[in-house]
Amino acid sequence: MAIARKTSRASKAPKKSIAAASAAKPEEISTAISPRSISIFILFGFLFGYFLSKARATSYDAIVDMFMLKEFQLYGVLGVAILVVAAGLFLTHRFKKPTLSGAALDWKLLKFEPKRLIGALLFGAGWALAGATPATVLTQLGEGKVFAVFTVAGIFVGVWAFQKWKPKDSSGNNC
Amino acid sequence: MFLRFLNQTGLILFVSGWHWLAAGLGLGLTALGLAWFTGKRLGVTGGFADACSAVTKSGSSSGWKIWFLVGLPLGGLVSTIGNWSWTLAYGQFDALTYGDIWYKAIGLFLCGILIGFSARWAGGCTSGNTIMGVALGSKLAVLATLAFLAAGILVTNILFKAVM
Numbered sequence: 001m002a003i004a005r006k007t008s009r010a011s012k013a014p015k016k017s018i019a020a021a022s023a024a025k026p027e028e029i030s031t032a033i034s035p036r037s038i039s040i041f042i043l044f045g046f047l048f049g050y051f052l053s054k055a056r057a058t059s060y061d062a063i064v065d066m067f068m069l070k071e072f073q074l075y076g077v078l079g080v081a082i083l084v085v086a087a088g089l090f091l092t093h094r095f096k097k098p099t100l101s102g103a104a105l106d107w108k109l110l111k112f113e114p115k116r117l118i119g120a121l122l123f124g125a126g127w128a129l130a131g132a133t134p135a136t137v138l139t140q141l142g143e144g145k146v147f148a149v150f151t152v153a154g155i156f157v158g159v160w161a162f163q164k165w166k167p168k169d170s171s172g173n174n175c
Numbered sequence: 176m177f178l179r180f181l182n183q184t185g186l187i188l189f190v191s192g193w194h195w196l197a198a199g200l201g202l203g204l205t206a207l208g209l210a211w212f213t214g215k216r217l218g219v220t221g222g223f224a225d226a227c228s229a230v231t232k233s234g235s236s237s238g239w240k241i242w243f244l245v246g247l248p249l250g251g252l253v254s255t256i257g258n259w260s261w262t263l264a265y266g267q268f269d270a271l272t273y274g275d276i277w278y279k280a281i282g283l284f285l286c287g288i289l290i291g292f293s294a295r296w297a298g299g300c301t302s303g304n305t306i307m308g309v310a311l312g313s314k315l316a317v318l319a320t321l322a323f324l325a326a327g328i329l330v331t332n333i334l335f336k337a338v339m
Contacts, residue, residue, distance in 0.1 A: 038242050040213060045246020046253070047205045048217075048302075053254035055198030060266025067324075067331035076195030077202065078305060084203025085310035092211065099214045107216050109308070110298045112315040119296025120304075120319035124326025126293055128334075130286035131266060133301040134294060135219040137287075138244060142251025144261045150280045154287015159223045160231070161288070162295035170295050174316060175218035175303025 049139040058140045060131035067128050110174050134175075189257035206306055215239060218303035219247075220294040271334065297322075 033041075055077040056062040065071035089105075092098045098105045110116075127133055130151050132140060137155065140148035163170045192198075206217045222240030229238060252259065265272065265279055272278040294300040297319045299308055305323065308316020 033239060033242070037213070037239070041215075041239050041242035042246040042249070044205060044209045044213075045243040046250045047208075047246075048202065048243070049247035049250020050254045051198055051201035051205060051250070052247075053251045054193040055195065055202065056192040057198075058251060059192070060264070060268060064267045064331060064335065067327045068335060069328065073195050077199040078301075080196055080199025081203040081206065081306050082310045084200060085206050085306060086312075088203070088207040089210065089310065099210065100212055101214070103214055105210060105214055105216070107311070109311060109313040110315050112313075112318065116296065116298050116315060117318060117322050119293045119298070120322035121326040122289060122293035123297050123300065123319075124323040125330045126286050126290035127301070127323060128327040128330040130283055130290060131268060132290070133219075134223060134290065135247060135300070135302050137290075138219075138247035139251035139254075142248030142253075143255045144252075144259055146261055146263055147265055147279050147283050150283040151287040151290070154284040154289075155220075155223055155291035155294075156227060156287075158288040158291025158293070159220065159295055160227045160291075162292045163224065163227065166296075169298075170224065173218070173221055173224070173295065173303065174299030174308050174313065175220035175294065 048135065049142060052136055052139045053143060058132075058136045058143060058145070063128070063131045108172060110172065116169075185257060189253065190255065202306070206302075206310075213239075216303075217307050218299060219244065220291070220300040220303060223291060224295065267335070271338070 052058055055074070057074060057077060062071065062073060066074040089098070130137070132148065132151050134155055137148050137151045141152065187193075193201075209215055209217055218240065222244040225238050225240050226244070229241065263276065263279075265283075268279075272282060290300075298304060298315055299319070301323065304313075304316040305320045309320055
């Protein structure tokens, strides 16, 4: 919580300059990404997929064993990942350099609303039944798990349907 | 000796799974690196949403998440490239679907709809809520993560204990 508050306080200054820049330039600029940053994002996606696969988060059986409380593996993975991110963000804010360029992280956290927990319960059920989450299902595709294609197609439909149903709740997402 | 070392390294890098400490460290550092180098916050469901907006031509996001999504299958490919092969397997679920490919295809498609729809509803998926959200101390993310796990444990236990 402390980090989040610090983030929003620290981000006030750069937010102004971003607003000024977008006011001066037409909309199109915001959708253009340079080839260099495209390759950086692909690289991070690659690393994330690689480690998800190494964590066995893409294994149908590992997910069953996790939810049957037979194996600690995936709980350990999630716990360590959370701790590493929390510690890293704490340190980078501590040394007042949250990013390489020194700019603040302009992240807004979603406010808690009880109705979102209905979605969370449904997501847990979907995770258990499909043996996949939006990140692991794409990694499963790369591993050659053919049936992940159908899950991916379904996710597109589901995301699109929610956008149609509740466009307001769909924007400013944590994800 | 040297060849054996190479072989071992190859197995670790391109075939086998890792201990949770090593894999968790890798995932955490990737999320941190994304924040440090690009200032972006990890979130995968948003990438699906951006891709939808790009197709339907609504919304005005920068679309960096779509490129992140492109990298994910590549990671899965390289991680298993040492003994990579196509597979129709669905793990322990194969027993539930009688190994029938139509049950599997339609079932997974419906599950996909459920996942996509509910991930937006919950405000994020396992990457945005569980890893980034909890690390940032968001109340929504912590409660959503507990709900993910509770529902997952309940559904799996019903399936594998009561149904089978």
